[in-house]
Amino acid sequence: MSLPLIETFSTTSAYLPLVARIADVRPLTQLEKLFTIELPGDLSLKHAPGQFVELSVFGVGEAPFSISSSPSRSNGTFELCVRQAGQVTDALHALGPGDAVGVRGPFGRGFPVRRFRGKDLLFLPGGLGLAPLRSLINQVLDERSNYGRVIILYGARHPSELLFQDELALWSAREDIEVQVTVDRSDGNWQGHVGVITTLIPEVQLYAPNTVAFTVGPPVMYRFVLVELLGKGIREGNIWLSLERRMKCGIGKCGHCQINHIYTCLDGPCFPYAQIKRLEEAL
Amino acid sequence: MNLQVLPKGALVEWIELLSARYRVIGPKRKQEVVQQQPGCDTQQPPREQYIFGELQGAHELELSYPSTILPPKKVFLPQKEELFSFKDNGHQVDLQLEERRTVIFGIHACDLHAVLLLDQAFGQGVVDQHYMARRANTTLVSIECLEPCSENAFCKDMGTWIMPETFDLHLTDLGHEYALEIGSAKGSELLQNLTNIRTATETDYWRFNQVISAKWARFPYRLEADLSELPSLLAISYRSQVWEELGQQCLGCGTCTAVCPTCYCFDVVDEVNFDLTSGKRFRVWDSCQFGQFASVAGGHDFRNSRAARLRHRFYHKFKYQSDSFGLAGCVGCGRCAEACLVNIKPIDVINKLHRKRVAVSGKRQEVMG
Numbered sequence: 035m036s037l038p039l040i041e042t043f044s045t046t047s048a049y050l051p052l053v054a055r056i057a058d059v060r061p062l063t064q065l066e067k068l069f070t071i072e073l074p075g076d077l078s079l080k081h082a083p084g085q086f087v088e089l090s091v092f093g094v095g096e097a098p099f100s101i102s103s104s105p106s107r108s109n110g111t112f113e114l115c116v117r118q119a120g121q122v123t124d125a126l127h128a129l130g131p132g133d134a135v136g137v138r139g140p141f142g143r144g145f146p147v148r149r150f151r152g153k154d155l156l157f158l159p160g161g162l163g164l165a166p167l168r169s170l171i172n173q174v175l176d177e178r179s180n181y182g183r184v185i186i187l188y189g190a191r192h193p194s195e196l197l198f199q200d201e202l203a204l205w206s207a208r209e210d211i212e213v214q215v216t217v218d219r220s221d222g223n224w225q226g227h228v229g230v231i232t233t234l235i236p237e238v239q240l241y242a243p244n245t246v247a248f249t250v251g252p253p254v255m256y257r258f259v260l261v262e263l264l265g266k267g268i269r270e271g272n273i274w275l276s277l278e279r280r281m282k283c284g285i286g287k288c289g290h291c292q293i294n295h296i297y298t299c300l301d302g303p304c305f306p307y308a309q310i311k312r313l314e315e316a317l
Numbered sequence: 318m319n320l321q322v323l324p325k326g327a328l329v330e331w332i333e334l335l336s337a338r339y340r341v342i343g344p345k346r347k348q349e350v351v352q353q354q355p356g357c358d359t360q361q362p363p364r365e366q367y368i369f370g371e372l373q374g375a376h377e378l379e380l381s382y383p384s385t386i387l388p389p390k391k392v393f394l395p396q397k398e399e400l401f402s403f404k405d406n407g408h409q410v411d412l413q414l415e416e417r418r419t420v421i422f423g424i425h426a427c428d429l430h431a432v433l434l435l436d437q438a439f440g441q442g443v444v445d446q447h448y449m450a451r452r453a454n455t456t457l458v459s460i461e462c463l464e465p466c467s468e469n470a471f472c473k474d475m476g477t478w479i480m481p482e483t484f485d486l487h488l489t490d491l492g493h494e495y496a497l498e499i500g501s502a503k504g505s506e507l508l509q510n511l512t513n514i515r516t517a518t519e520t521d522y523w524r525f526n527q528v529i530s531a532k533w534a535r536f537p538y539r540l541e542a543d544l545s546e547l548p549s550l551l552a553i554s555y556r557s558q559v560w561e562e563l564g565q566q567c568l569g570c571g572t573c574t575a576v577c578p579t580c581y582c583f584d585v586v587d588e589v590n591f592d593l594t595s596g597k598r599f600r601v602w603d604s605c606q607f608g609q610f611a612s613v614a615g616g617h618d619f620r621n622s623r624a625a626r627l628r629h630r631f632y633h634k635f636k637y638q639s640d641s642f643g644l645a646g647c648v649g650c651g652r653c654a655e656a657c658l659v660n661i662k663p664i665d666v667i668n669k670l671h672r673k674r675v676a677v678s679g680k681r682q683e684v685m686g
Contacts, residue, residue, distance in 0.1 A: 046446060047400065047414070047447065048443050049585070090407070092407035092589075093403075093406075093587050093589035094587055095585070095587045096585060119615060120614050134406045134407050134408060135407075278613050280613050282584060283585065288582060289603070290582070292605075292611075292637075293619075294632070295640050315619060315629075
C-alpha cells in the first residue's frame with residue numbers, strides 16, 4: 035500500500051487543514067458550482083486525476099471532494115465541482131471569492147492513465163461523475179498525441195443537469211475526440227440523444243483489446259455499464275471505476291469508507307474492475 | 318527476567334509518589350447513585366461495576382477487579398477529543414496535543430493486546446499524532462489475570478490471556494506481595510524513590526512460577542473453532558442466514574462498539590462559537606452499527622441493514638484485521654456480550670457459524686443438537 039506524496043499536510047497533525055482561499059466561483063447548474071481554490075505561498079496540490087481532497091468550512095465541517103481540474107492545468111490552484119447536498123456543501127455554496135476554506139490532501143489513488151499510452155480511451159461519466167473524469171480527460175487532451183482514440187459518452191438525467199457545457203462544446207468541436215451526450219429525460223429544446231448512458235455503448239465501434247474504459251457515476255449505473263463494457267470484450271483490468279464512499283479522514287483511520295478490508299481513501303477511490311469484482315459490498 | 322517484589326502495603330506510598338508526577342488512572346468502583354425506581358425490585362443489590370478512572374489514592378485502586386465497563390482505550394482515544402481550535406475563519410489555528418503524563422494501573426492482558434492493535438491502526442501509514450502523543454505520554458502497568466473474569470470472556474481462545482511483552486511494568490499477585498516485571502525504561506522510571514521494593518529471591522521465583530503455571534487449568538476454551546480457522550470460517554459464511562437472524566435481534570444501538578477495546582471508528586465534527594468565526598473541531602466516537610455510518614451525500618447507504626452492519630463488525634474483528642494487521646481484531650474480553658441489550662454474544666455467533674459449517678458426524682449432531 036503506497037501513499038501519495040502529501041504536500042499540503044501539516045507535520046504536526048494529519049487532521050489540521052491548510053488554510054486556502056476561494057479564487058473564483060462559477061455556477062454550472064441549479065445545484066452545482068465550480069470552485070477554484072488557491073493554495074497559499076508557492077504550494078501546489080500535485081494531484082493525480084481521480085484523487086480527492088478534504089475541504090473544510092471552518093465551523094461547519096469537512097467533506098471529501100474529487101478534484102475536477104487537470105494536474106496539467108493547475109498552477110497553485112485547483113477546481114472542485116460541488117453539488118449542494120448537505121451541511122458542508124450548503125455552507126460552501128454560500129461562500130464567494132476571497133473566503134477562506136481548509137484543505138487537506140490530495141488523498142487516495144487516482145487513475146494511472148500514463149500506463150495506457152497508445153491505447154484507445156473510452157470515458158463514461160454519468161451525472162456528477164464528470165467532475166473527477168474532467169480532470170483525467172483534460173490531462174489526456176493536454177498530451178493528446180500519446181493516446182489513440184478518445185471517446186467520451188456522457189449521460190445526465192436532464193438537459194438542465196449537464197455539467198461543463200462550454201467544455202463539452204469545445205470537445206465536440208474537435209476532430210480528434212468523439213463525443214456523445216445523452217439525457218434520461220428530454221425537455222422541449224433538447225435536440226440530442228435521449229436514453230440512459232448504456233444505450234450509447236452498443237453504437238460505438240471499438241477495438242476491445244486496445245481499449246481502456248474509465249467510468250464514474252452513481253452506484254446503480256456501474257452495474258449496467260459494466261455489463262455493456264464486458265460484453266464489448268474490454269478486459270476486466272482495463273475498466274476503471276471510482277467508488278464513492280464517505281471518506282471522512284482520508285488517511286485510513288476513521289472507518290467510514292471501508293469496503294470489506296479495503297479503505298477506499300487509501301486503496302481507491304479509483305480501482306480497476308478486476309480488483310474489486312470479488313469484493314462484497316463494492317458495487 | 319529481573320523480578321522485583323513489592324509488598325501490597327507499599328501501594329499507598331507508591332500511588333502517592335506517582336500522583337505528584339503523573340495523572341494516575343486505575344480500575345476503581347463505579348460511584349453509583351442508586352435511585353428507587355417505582356415498580357422495580359429493590360431487593361436486588363446493584364451490580365458491582367468497575368471503571369478506569371483517575372485515582373485520588375491507593376484506597377480507590379481495585380487491582381483484583383473482574384473487568385471494566387469501558388476499556389483503557391478511552392485514555393488514548395477519548396469519547397470526545399479536541400483536535401484543534403480555530404479563530405478568524407481558520408486563519409489562526411491552535412493544535413491540541415496531549416502533554417499530561419499518565420500512568421494506567423491494572424491493565425489486563427486482553428486490554429494490552431488491544432492497545433497493540435490500536436498502535437498498529439493509528440501508527441501505520443499516515444501517523445495519527447493525537448493518538449501517538451497520548452500513547453507516548455502514558456505508562457502502562459499491567460496485571461496478570463489469574464482467573465477468568467466472566468463467562469463471556471474467551472481470551473484463551475483468542476490467545477490474549479497471556480501478557481504480550483509490551484507492558485512498561487507488569488504485576489503478578491503473590492498473595493501479600495506483588496511480583497514486578499520491568500518491561501521498559503518508562504516502566505522503571507515509575508519505581509524511582511520507592512523504598513519498599515526488593516529484588517526477588519529464589520523462593521520468590523518459585524512462588525511466581527507456581528502462580529503462573531496454575532493459570533492454565535482455570536481458563537476454559539469457549540470457542541469450538543480454533544483462532545487460525547476464524548478468517549476462513551467467516552470467508553465461507555458471508556451469505557449465512559445467521560446474519561439475517563442477528564439483524565432481526567440487533568437494536569443498532571452501538572453499545573458493542575463503545576465498550577470494545579479495539580473499536581476506534583470516529584467522526585469529526587465542528588462546534589462554532591457565537592461570533593461564528595471561531596470554534597473547535599472535535600473527534601468523537603462513531604459506530605459502524607449506526608445507520609448512516611456508510612452513507613454518502615446523495616443518501617445512498619452502502620450498508621443499509623442491521624444484518625449487513627453487524628456482519629461487517631464481526632468480519633472486521635475476526636477476518637479483515639487478521640488479513641491486514643496479522644492480529645485478530647477481537648481480544649475476547651467479552652465486554653460487548655456483557656453490554657448487549659439483546660444478548661448477542663460473539664462466542665455464540667462463532668460457535669453457531671462453526672456448527673453450521675463443520676462436517677458433522679452423526680455423533681456430533683447428537684451432541685450439538
